Amino acid sequence: MAFETDVSELAKVVKAAEQHWWAAARSEEVTNDKPFNVNIGDMPVVLWRDNDGMARAMEDRCPHRRAPLSLGCIRSEGWIQCGYHGWSFDGEDGRLKEIPNMKDKQKYPPVYRGNAFKVEESGGFIRICNSKNAVIPAPMGETMPMAGSVDVALDHVHFVNALFDDPSLIFHIKGVYFTPYLMSELIEENGRLTMERSCQWKTPHWPAPFSPEFPITLRITTDPVTGECDILLRDDDFNELLYATLAPVPAARGVTQVRWRAKIGANRPGIMAKLMGIGKSFAVLPHIDGAALRVLKPTASIHAEELRANIVAREQAEAISDGSEKVAA
Numbered sequence: 491m492a493f494e495t496d497v498s499e500l501a502k503v504v505k506a507a508e509q510h511w512w513a514a515a516r517s518e519e520v521t522n523d524k525p526f527n528v529n530i531g532d533m534p535v536v537l538w539r540d541n542d543g544m545a546r547a548m549e550d551r552c553p554h555r556r557a558p559l560s561l562g563c564i565r566s567e568g569w570i571q572c573g574y575h576g577w578s579f580d581g582e583d584g585r586l587k588e589i590p591n592m593k594d595k596q597k598y599p600p601v602y603r604g605n606a607f608k609v610e611e612s613g614g615f616i617r618i619c620n621s622k623n624a625v626i627p628a629p630m631g632e633t634m635p636m637a638g639s640v641d642v643a644l645d646h647v648h649f650v651n652a653l654f655d656d657p658s659l660i661f662h663i664k665g666v667y668f669t670p671y672l673m674s675e676l677i678e679e680n681g682r683l684t685m686e687r688s689c690q691w692k693t694p695h696w697p698a699p700f701s702p703e704f705p706i707t708l709r710i711t712t713d714p715v716t717g718e719c720d721i722l723l724r725d726d727d728f729n730e731l732l733y734a735t736l737a738p739v740p741a742a743r744g745v746t747q748v749r750w751r752a753k754i755g756a757n758r759p760g761i762m763a764k765l766m767g768i769g770k771s772f773a774v775l776p777h778i779d780g781a782a783l784r785v786l787k788p789t790a791s792i793h794a795e796e797l798r799a800n801i802v803a804r805e806q807a808e809a810i811s812d813g814s815e816k817v818a819a
């Protein structure tokens with residue numbers, strides 16, 4: 491029997507993701523001082539800001555001799571300059587702008603053009619897409635104030651499935667216990683994977699340690715390809731206690747880079763909900779508990795692969811049909 495590797499899963503995700511927008515950075519991570527390097531699958535990416543403050547992203551390989559552009563610098567013109575032989579590129583279209591010591595009248599060979607990504611920035615995230623035909627997505631809402639980035643030593647598919655099966659392996663909400671009980675299985679809603687989990691406050695339950703009361707609910711809605719998810723914690727009166735967005739990106743060597751933002755809700759009745767707003771309310775864990783992960787039973791995630799495949803196949807069929815209608819018109 492052959493062992494399946496996660497490499498094929500990663501390749502499938504990244505392949506399906508060429509039309510998708512990946513949250514490659516938080517806004518504050520990208521500056522005009524220093525290039526910022528990330529990976530989307532096996533594609534190294536460099537991000538920076540030009541002198542208008544626009545976030546730019548290119549493949550992190552110089553078209554000359556493949557040196558990482560992130561080892562270079564950002565010039566006063568807003569171009570990125572390779573640290574090896576000093577060639578400079580415009581991040582808007584990847585065009586070669588300057589070669590040191592080249593006479594003005596000499597033309598730059600067009601083959602030396604960098605691979606520039608489309609970029610969209612909103613809600614405190616910078617999203618990039620490696621497709622020239624990508625449609626800019628609707629901007630996100632406000633920028634949530636709590637934020638962080640972690641590199642988790644777990645591949646993207648298993649990371650997202652662990653999120654479905656036991657969120658306590660992935661993130662922490664102050665004072666909240668995520669029970670194993672689901673209010674709703676993983677289902678598709680408007681092209682996203684959606685589930686709800688019953689939760690309890692971490693208070694002593696008396697006289698028995700077990701309580702059948704579940705006063706709070708965790709709702710997770712997830713993009714089927716990128717795994718970017720919106721998290722909502724609410725009580726049984728539908729008061730929204732906490733919101734978070736997690737953006738996991740498959741990086742190199744089985745690592746998932748996770749960027750997140752969160753905020754607590756304004757109306758949080760009850761002592762535990764009020765206490766949630768003091769100190770560290772939310773955090774994505776930088777390390778996965780391997781012992782707990784090893785024995786974790788797949789529950790919600792058992793439907794995930796089929797749901798993802800159905801949604802992706804339908805989106806691809808719709809894109810083909812849209813394209814043929816445009817050709818016919």
Ligand code: FES
Nearest residue numbers: 552554555572575
């Ligand atoms: S490798 Fe970048 S300029 Fe030569």
